[in-house]
Amino acid sequence: MPKVSKKGLLMPxxxxxxxxxxxxxxxxxxxKVYHLNIGQPDLETPKQFWDKLKSLEMKVLEYAPSNGIExxxxxxxxxxxxxxxxxxxxNFMITEGASEALSFGMxxxxxxxxxxxxxxxxxxxxxxxxxxxxxxxxxIPTSIENGFALPPIExxxxxxxxxxxxxxxxxxxxxxxxxxSKEELLVLREICLKHDLFLFVDEVYREFLYGGKTxxxxxxxxxxxxxxxxxxxxxxxxxxxxARIGAIVTRNKEVLASALKFGxxxxxxNSLGQxxxxxxxxxxxxxxxxxxxxYQKRRDVLIEGLNKIPGxxxxxxxxxxxxxxxxxxxxxxxxxxxxxEKFSYENATVxxxxxxxxxxxxxxxxxxxxxxxxxxVDDLKAAIKCLEEGLREYASFKSDALVN
Amino acid sequence: MPKVSKKGLLMPxxxxxxxxxxxxxxxxxxxKVYHLNIGQPDLETPKQFWDKLKSLEMKVLEYAPSNGIExxxxxxxxxxxxxxxxxxxxNFMITEGASEALSFGMxxxxxxxxxxxxxxxxxxxxxxxxxxxxxxxxxIPTSIENGFALPPIExxxxxxxxxxxxxxxxxxxxxxxxxxSKEELLVLREICLKHDLFLFVDEVYREFLYGGKTxxxxxxxxxxxxxxxxxxxxxxxxxxxxARIGAIVTRNKEVLASALKFGxxxxxxNSLGQxxxxxxxxxxxxxxxxxxxxYQKRRDVLIEGLNKIPGxxxxxxxxxxxxxxxxxxxxxxxxxxxxxEKFSYENATVxxxxxxxxxxxxxxxxxxxxxxxxxxVDDLKAAIKCLEEGLREYASFKSDALVN
Numbered sequence: 001m002p003k004v005s006k007k008g009l010l011m012p013x014x015x016x017x018x019x020x021x022x023x024x025x026x027x028x029x030x031x032k033v034y035h036l037n038i039g040q041p042d043l044e045t046p047k048q049f050w051d052k053l054k055s056l057e058m059k060v061l062e063y064a065p066s067n068g069i070e071x072x073x074x075x076x077x078x079x080x081x082x083x084x085x086x087x088x089x090x091n092f093m094i095t096e097g098a099s100e101a102l103s104f105g106m107x108x109x110x111x112x113x114x115x116x117x118x119x120x121x122x123x124x125x126x127x128x129x130x131x132x133x134x135x136x137x138x139x140i141p142t143s144i145e146n147g148f149a150l151p152p153i154e155x156x157x158x159x160x161x162x163x164x165x166x167x168x169x170x171x172x173x174x175x176x177x178x179x180x181s182k183e184e185l186l187v188l189r190e191i192c193l194k195h196d197l198f199l200f201v202d203e204v205y206r207e208f209l210y211g212g213k214t215x216x217x218x219x220x221x222x223x224x225x226x227x228x229x230x231x232x233x234x235x236x237x238x239x240x241x242x243a244r245i246g247a248i249v250t251r252n253k254e255v256l257a258s259a260l261k262f263g264x265x266x267x268x269x270n271s272l273g274q275x276x277x278x279x280x281x282x283x284x285x286x287x288x289x290x291x292x293x294x295y296q297k298r299r300d301v302l303i304e305g306l307n308k309i310p311g312x313x314x315x316x317x318x319x320x321x322x323x324x325x326x327x328x329x330x331x332x333x334x335x336x337x338x339x340x341e342k343f344s345y346e347n348a349t350v351x352x353x354x355x356x357x358x359x360x361x362x363x364x365x366x367x368x369x370x371x372x373x374x375x376x377v378d379d380l381k382a383a384i385k386c387l388e389e390g391l392r393e394y395a396s397f398k399s400d401a402l403v404n
Numbered sequence: 405m406p407k408v409s410k411k412g413l414l415m416p417x418x419x420x421x422x423x424x425x426x427x428x429x430x431x432x433x434x435x436k437v438y439h440l441n442i443g444q445p446d447l448e449t450p451k452q453f454w455d456k457l458k459s460l461e462m463k464v465l466e467y468a469p470s471n472g473i474e475x476x477x478x479x480x481x482x483x484x485x486x487x488x489x490x491x492x493x494x495n496f497m498i499t500e501g502a503s504e505a506l507s508f509g510m511x512x513x514x515x516x517x518x519x520x521x522x523x524x525x526x527x528x529x530x531x532x533x534x535x536x537x538x539x540x541x542x543x544i545p546t547s548i549e550n551g552f553a554l555p556p557i558e559x560x561x562x563x564x565x566x567x568x569x570x571x572x573x574x575x576x577x578x579x580x581x582x583x584x585s586k587e588e589l590l591v592l593r594e595i596c597l598k599h600d601l602f603l604f605v606d607e608v609y610r611e612f613l614y615g616g617k618t619x620x621x622x623x624x625x626x627x628x629x630x631x632x633x634x635x636x637x638x639x640x641x642x643x644x645x646x647a648r649i650g651a652i653v654t655r656n657k658e659v660l661a662s663a664l665k666f667g668x669x670x671x672x673x674n675s676l677g678q679x680x681x682x683x684x685x686x687x688x689x690x691x692x693x694x695x696x697x698x699y700q701k702r703r704d705v706l707i708e709g710l711n712k713i714p715g716x717x718x719x720x721x722x723x724x725x726x727x728x729x730x731x732x733x734x735x736x737x738x739x740x741x742x743x744x745e746k747f748s749y750e751n752a753t754v755x756x757x758x759x760x761x762x763x764x765x766x767x768x769x770x771x772x773x774x775x776x777x778x779x780x781v782d783d784l785k786a787a788i789k790c791l792e793e794g795l796r797e798y799a800s801f802k803s804d805a806l807v808n
Contacts (some may be wrong), residue, residue, distance in 0.1 A: 001600070001631075002513070002569065002570075002600050002601060002602045002629040002630065002661055003481070004512055004513055004662045005511065005512060005513055005514055005515045005518070005569075005659075005662070006515050006692075007511055007512075007516075007537070008511065008512040008513070008659075008662030008663075008665070008666075009662070011511075011662065011665040011666060011669070012665065012669075013665050014470070014668035014669065016668075017470060017668050018668075020469075038467070040466055040467055042464065043464070044463045044464055045462075045463070045464055049465070050460065050462070053457050053458070053460060053676075054457070054458050054460070056454065056457065056458070056621055058449075058454070059448045059449070060445070060446065060448055060449055060643055061449045061453070061643070061644045061645065061646040061647055062444055062645055062646050063442070063444055063645045064646060065424075066418070066421060082615055096500050096648070096670070096674070097670065097671065099669065099670040099671055100670060103669075103670070106409055107409065107412065107415075107536060108408055108409060108411075109406070109408055109409055109410040109412070110409055111409045111410050111411055112516065112538065114409070115681070122656075125668075125669045125670075125671075127455060128665070128666070128668070128669030129669060132511060132536070132537075132666070132669075133411070133536075134516065134538075156722055165406065165409075166406075196405070196406050196722050198406045211679060226406065227405075227406060228406040238749060239465070240465045241465065241466055241467045241468055241671070242465040242466050242498070242672070242674060242675030242676065243465055243467060243674060243675070243676065244671075244672070244673070244674040244675075254407075254408050255408055255412075255459075258408045258409070258412030258415065259412075259414070260417040261416065261417050261418075261532070262410070262412075262415060262416060262532070262536070264418035264420075264422075264529075264532070265415070265416075265418065265503065265507075265529045265532030265533060265536075266422050266500070266501065266503040266507070266529075267501065267529075267645070267648075268645075268646065268648070269648070270647060270648040270674045270676070271646030271647070271648075272646065272647065272674070272676045272677065272680075273459075273676065274675060276676075292543055328666060348533060349624060366589045382520075397571070
């Protein structure tokens with residue numbers, strides 16, 4: 001019998017999805033599962049999207065151009081111009097979600113054994129995309145105590161070798177919710193210019209900012225036109241995760257030309273998501289203010305609720321809709337599985353993403369989980385209560401599983 | 405300025421799409437371009453697909469499961485059962501077109517420097533997918549004289565090394581239209597069992613059979629459950645290329661488990677294509693008979709028309725909707741570009757895919773092109789006439805470009 005590849009074995013299972021079979025069993029037993037594991041917003045996909053689908057007068061669902069439908073790219077560029085970023089349709093390559101954008105970006109800029117520096121905890125799938133290209137992820141630890149802020153420049157300098165080709169951050173951050181400041185981006189600019197590195201920035205959460213904070217896009221860093229590659233998506237911004245429409249945004253024409261060849265091999269990004277998605281860029285301040293207000297309310301409920309639970313510490317995130325929190329358990333992989341397999345409170349349980357999968361160094365973050373606050377306030381409160389009860393029950397008979 | 409990767413430079417541009425900029429210029433100058441370059445059917449996407457989109461009552465466009473929506477996989481399995489292939493929903497992983505299926509299949513089964521044997525000319529993007537994983541494509545030449553039939557078993561035996569992990573065929577074939585017989589598949593079975601190789605079969609054109617020919621699926625080869633990986637798509641079968649919905653179909657659970665991890669990294673295949681596509685599996689014999697009759701008519705017009713042009717030879721394909729034809733020119737890359745840049749006849753020209761991109765050995769097939777017969781009979785006739793005039797004009801002033 002022929003064997004699967006070493007790469008196939010090495011490929012990490014998603015920490016966000018690997019517990020799905022346990023959740024499925026719980027649901028089949030009639031237990032309600034609060035999904036805090038996945039960044040799947042519960043907010044409605046705007047009416048403009050559905051209206052466009054319903055009004056389609058097409059006869060043939062054709063391939064799109066490999067770099068995306070031109071009218072979509074133009075509208076997308078218009079949205080960028082509105083938020084003060086000077087790009088045009090030629091700076092975009094449309095992809096199947098930010099996932100494919102990140103994948104093409106890495107493959108276009110890094111070869112086997114090249115290194116990409118990423119502060120950790122990091123979005124787990126970055127490790128998967130790097131594994132495809134046999135690219136080495138070099139993590140730089142950040143700390144829960146200071147809210148996962150950018151590590152000092154010396155940490156980057158120490159990590160850089162002759163094989164380093166890029167630094168990647170997610171801003172605002174998935175999984176931590178940390179919002180990088182302009183000053184922090186200027187630090188990254190300095191390092192990238194000094195060492196001639198690409199600066200990859202995943203900005204899919206750029207509209208999700210709380211407490212009056214403002215966002216500084218890497219595309220507005222001076223003198224970095226050839227260095228900055230931004231990854232974007234309509235998934236979170238418009239609650240359209242299933243559309244799978246993302247983008248590479250850069251002024252580096254060589255990178256776009258290279259990415260286009262990877263894009264031609266897969267022919268095109270799906271047409272329906274682009275055709276219906278185009279309308280979403282007409283949404284104005286009212287829309288964005290509405291979703292931000294809703295998520296801010298959720299964030300406040302979550303952070304306050306978590307920090308009230310004995311032994312739990314969660315910093316207050318400035319953006320996105322995630323938080324990484326520590327729990328008073330030794331191994332959240334075990335605990336999260338236990339919550340699904342063995343525990344329920346008022347016939348409900350909570351699914352979370354163990355943070356170990358967001359660390360590329362083994363054994364880091366074993367007592368942390370990522371929580372996505374994509375539920376309404378009432379469900380979120382019930383989920384926090386459920387987590388609190390779960391922690392209590394887990395401690396009562398599994399004292400060896402506790403930290404300290 | 406940071407440099408793109410070697411892989412990015414090595415990645416082949418699509419021979420199907422690389423001439424697009426020249427076609428765009430011709431169109432802007434008011435010249436009609438007959439697209440014979442790309443397998444984009446002109447037939448209507450069935451009403452069932454559009455009806456489903458128009459009747460959607462969803463509120464949130466959510467991620468699908470990483471291996472695809474269960475109801476879609478069940479209906480898809482039902483279609484397989486109807487054509488005599490015993491599989492169920494658990495044998496499917498839904499992907500973004502067959503492109504992603506092939507990509508995940510290769511990455512799941514082959515490591516860097518492993519070898520995959522593919523008869524050539526081959527679908528150009530196989531080379532691209534292999535490049536991503538640094539997998540070596542070992543071509544086995546087939547010959548236009550015998551219609552690109554499977555080469556003798558000795559040719560495979562000679563090509564197999566310790567690094568060989570898989571054989572890949574496309575059946576019926578893109579680009580040649582060749583339909584492999586049951587006997588030929590039994591030859592491949594013998595080789596794969598003897599050398600413990602995966603047998604990858606791209607069966608996206610399995611419904612497109614002409615002259616009363618029948619199709620034998622690799623999934624029905626005995627004793628090959630662990631070896632056979634089939635790639636499929638709704639793109640061609642239902643004229644839904646822009647939906648980007650394909651699949652890996654296999655009984656090898658390890659391969660599916662590995663592919664699922666690549667799938668989890670990109671989260672999910674797009675939801676809309678699956679939701680609307682599900683309805684297409686209800687289409688019966690009437691639908692299939694209708695499209696086959698139409699394509700057979702086109703094939704007959706094309707092959708007769710081509711072989712009447714002096715110096716042109718095109719074998720008669722048994723399936724799919726492509727043909728590889730030789731032309732009386734030395735270099736079809738130059739000729740195809742010239743047709744778009746410099747030539748028009750009755751204010752029209754023809755876009756074809758130079759065959760060089762379908763050969764992984766340099767300098768093979770330089771006098772061949774791939775033609776997709778995806779135009780109605782009238783347009784096809786006009787396109788053939790236009791090609792004939794183009795060849796005449798090209799020969800008249802470019803006699804050094806002629807073969808002999």
